[in-house]
Amino acid sequence: MSNSISNWYHILGITPQADAAQIKQAYRKLAKQYHPDRNQGSAAAEQRFKQIQQAYETLGDEQSRKRYDESLQSKTSESRQSNTTTASHERSGTMARPDFDPRNVQAQFERFFGFNANGQKKEDTDRKTSKNPLDTSTIFDRYFGPRP
Numbered sequence: 001m002s003n004s005i006s007n008w009y010h011i012l013g014i015t016p017q018a019d020a021a022q023i024k025q026a027y028r029k030l031a032k033q034y035h036p037d038r039n040q041g042s043a044a045a046e047q048r049f050k051q052i053q054q055a056y057e058t059l060g061d062e063q064s065r066k067r068y069d070e071s072l073q074s075k076t077s078e079s080r081q082s083n084t085t086t087a088s089h090e091r092s093g094t095m096a097r098p099d100f101d102p103r104n105v106q107a108q109f110e111r112f113f114g115f116n117a118n119g120q121k122k123e124d125t126d127r128k129t130s131k132n133p134l135d136t137s138t139i140f141d142r143y144f145g146p147r148p
Helices: 008-012 020-034 043-060 062-092 102-113 137-144
Strands: none
Touching: 008 020, 008 043, 020 043, 043 062, 102 137
């Protein structure tokens, strides 16, 4: 189990503002509850007990707690920045392709579907005719570019 996956504060049921005594108290309570001797044969209880131990090892030591808090803070900051960027892209309509220009939808439509939205067929000299009516490889190649 790695620190990057779990929030040790959440596992111990405490807040990041908890002091050393509160951390120890929460650990002891949960360790008794999920100890393998009390839950014989329960793989879930054993896994939970291991998480509780790891959380206490991390948060019980002042230096490792400080490092953990810093990494948690940087991940939270990265997550917020990523969510802001994603929301910005979603609002501007550029989530799927960064080079997509919503002001030029007709050209994008023609590029993807191979014909003008007004019903006029687009000239395509490189187009291969396929006998399979469900063959979408030409549409794929037209939109994403030829395959290597």
